[in-house]
Amino acid sequence: MRLSSVIVLFSTFAIAAVLSLAAAWFSVDAVEDTSERAVRTELDRDALTWADVDTNGLQVFLIGTAPTEAARFQALSAAGRVVDTARVIDQIDIIDTDGIAPPRFSIEMLRSDSGISLIGLLPLATDRDQLIRDISRAVPDAPVSDLLEIADYPVPEGWDDALEYSVSVLDDLERSKISVEAGRVSIKGAAESEDARRRIEADFARRAGDDVRLALEITAPRPVISPFTLRFIKDADGARFDACSAPTEDARAQILAAAGAAGIEDKIDCRLGLGTPTNEWGTATAMGIEAIAALGGGSITFADADVSLFALEGTDQNLFDQVVGTLEADLPKVFVVNATLPEPPPEQPVGIPEFTATHSPEGSVQLRGRINSEIARQTADSFARAAFGSSSVRMTARVDETLPATWSSRVLAGLEALSRLSNGAVVVTPDSLAISGNTGNQNASSEIAGLLAEKLGDAEEFEINVTYQEKLDPLLGIPTPEECEAQIVEIIGDRKITFEPGSATLDAGTRDIMDEIAELLQLCGDIPLVIAGHTDSQGREVMNLQLSQDRAQAVANALRDRRVLTSSYEVRGYGEERPIASNDTEEGREANRRIEFKLRQPEPIPEVETTLESIEQSVPTGETDGGAEGQSDEQN
Structure with a gap:
């Protein structure tokens, strides 16, 4: 009886132990499956398809070959989000980095009033201390903040040339951002004026040579244009601008659109500047261009708020009246229109009076033809000697007192316009003033048009035929x-x-x-x-x-x-x-x-x-x- 009780008790404990073991085994199996599924789901969510998961009891093994150390750390972090990090066993390998391409080396040189900051990644072979010394020599008064990192990879081709060039130009712009890469330099900065911008760009491009690819974005404050001038012409030679000024990009777009519709096909250089008499300049000048197109030709000059329109000889009177009337009604009130329809000229007698001034490429200036008084003759001679040099001028013009009273002022305006050219000629007749020649200034036509419009007034007709030649541009031939x-x-x-x-x-x-x-x-x-x-x-x-x-x-x-x-x-x-x-x-x-x-x-x-x-x-x-x-x- 006592033996049976012992057996029963022992059997009970044995069955309980077996059941406990079975329950533990199923529990561990369930935990393993749950942990494996959860970790795998998290890896898939982070697109870590190279990683795999295995479990052994409560331990979670991460296996696979990571492309980078960062990817390995990302996989461990993903597993740690769903299971205790103490249970995660790292068995991840990393791809051999011997064949990995080097990083993209680059430096940002930021110069401001407070100094120069260097940000970027340098090859180990680049002498970092020497770079700082070179910059300090180039810009002695500017403190240098070194925020550079170093990577042990070979120096890429063109890196040293780009770095040396960047240091050499760092002192030329007080506020700038210079981005340096192997063989390439990008420069953003601000110049004091438009002329300074052109000079800096020409100088930087010349110094870069063939070894450095250069990208420039130099800005300059808009110049004050006085008088604010636009002159559009359409005749037998086609449509063109002698001068084009605009206060904003939108106004320039309006002008260029109107000019394109009127027949200009070539690229147009319309200067942005300050000094416009009204914010409606773009709309007003576009109307003027459209008026010339509607007349079939002629010229229109906007000089501040004064508008001078000359139709072609032979233009129909009714068409002229209609177009001019519409223009006067539609223009903003600030503008005053002076429109002229030339009458067919009578048969001209032989010997039309004229004054001619020529400026040769060698520098000599010849003044000949007719002038209206001895005082006007002496004035023109003195003005020319002051403008071109005393030894260069030869005056042979004779006095003709029958010439109109405005003759002298037109001669002086023509001489001043001629002084803006490298070489050329000006011809003054009773009905017109024509200037032609060559220049190294891209804005010469615009400047001469503004000058003549200011000096001669609204009622005078003039013609400009100026050619820009790169070889005459002093900014393109600056010696080192x-x-x-x-x-x-x-x-x-x-x-x-x-x-x-x-x-x-x-x-x-x-x-x-x-x-x-x-x-x-x-x-x-x-x-x-x-x-x-x-x-x-x-x-x-x-x-x-x-x-x-x-x-x-x-x-x-x-x-x-x-x-x-x-x-x-x-x-x-x-x-x-x-x-x-x-x-x-x-x-x-x-x-x-x-x-x-x-x-x-x-x-x-x-x-x-x-x-x-x-x-x-x-x-x-x-x-x-x-x-x-x-x-x-x-x-x-």
């Missing part, structure tokens, strides 16, 4: 600073810049050489030029030093008098301390008395030593030898 230095050497040649003995007064014989140097430097623009004066060893050293400084300053003043911008020039006097020949002979002393022109070189940054002796010592700096020099042959 190094080329300027070399060309000064060529200009000086065997000649000398001389002074009166013992003084800083330039000798009269140096006028031609100074004129030639000034003409070159006007083209070179703002370059870091040093004008250095030297003497021989005769006399006291202190006096020689002062004399050399005064002579160098006299040369700078002479250049400034010739309209050379010398703000970036540096004047230095070295006295007798830098001879180039022996002072024991007259020939050597003559060689040592000289003026040198050379580019200012950046001073090298010395190696920093930490010894007390090196700290107490000063490091002398000097200029490199060479450069363009002009000698003087007088005594100190």
Whole structure:
């Protein structure tokens, strides 16, 4: 009886143990399945199809080969969102990165009033410290914030050229963003004026050469155009603009659309500027262009609020009245229209009076024909000499007092317009004024149209035929600073810049050489030029030093008098301390008395030593030898 009770009790515990084990096994199996499904669902949601899941009890194994370390971390994070991270076992491999392409190296150079910030990724082989030093030399007064990262990959082709070019132009724009990539540089910035923008763009493109692909986005404040002018012509030669100005992009679009409908097929350059008399300028000028198209031809000039319309000879009177009447009614009230329908001219007698001025490519100016008084003749001659140079003008016009009273003012307006061209001619007749020629200024036609409209008034008809030639554009032929230095050497040649003995007064014989140097430097623009004066060893050293400084300053003043911008020039006097020949002979002393022109070189940054002796010592700096020099042959 007692034995049966023990057996029953033991059997009960055995059955309970078996049932517990079975329940635990099914529970673990259920947890494994649930965890595997949940983790797999989360991996699929993150598009991590390369990862797989396996379970063993409560443990969750992540297996597979991740493309990157970041992808591996993403898979672990996905599993951790649905199960306890302590249960996740990482068995993920990562693809061998030896064959992975290098990252895209790039730098953003951001320059503002507060300094320069560098943001981007550099190759390890690029000398980061040297880059910071180069930038500090290029822009000495701007603090540099270094936010660069480094990656150990080979330097891509074209990277060094692009980086060197970017540093070289960093000082030219006070506010800019320069984006550097291998072989490519993108520059965004702001210039002070439209002329400065064109000069900067031409200079940047020239300096980039063939090694760097350059993208420029330089903005400039809109110029003030006075008078605000638009002149549209349609005749036997086709439709064209002599001048086109617009206050906004929308107004320019209206003008270009009207011009296209009127027959202009070529690309139109319509300047944006300030000074419009009304916000409805685009609408008004489009109406004027449409009126000329409706008449079948003619010209219309908007000069501020004054509108001058000339129909073609032979235009039907009724059509003229209808078109002009509609234009006057539709134009904003601020505009005043002066419309003219030319009458067929009577048969002209032989010898129509005219005044002609020609400006040759070599620079000579011929004034001939007729002028209405001796005072007007002298005035025209004086004006031409002031505009073109006294030695270039030859006046052969004769006085004819029967000419109209307005003849003199039209002659002067024509001469002023001619002075805007590199070469050309102006012809004044009783009924018209015509100017033609070549120029290196893309805006010359617009500027001349505005000038003539302002000087001649609404009732005068004029014709402009000006051709822009790239070879005459000074902005497209700017020599480099190094080329300027070399060309000064060529200009000086065997000649000398001389002074009166013992003084800083330039000798009269140096006028031609100074004129030639000034003409070159006007083209070179703002370059870091040093004008250095030297003497021989005769006399006291202190006096020689002062004399050399005064002579160098006299040369700078002479250049400034010739309209050379010398703000970036540096004047230095070295006295007798830098001879180039022996002072024991007259020939050597003559060689040592000289003026040198050379580019200012950046001073090298010395190696920093930490010894007390090196700290107490000063490091002398000097200029490199060479450069363009002009000698003087007088005594100190």
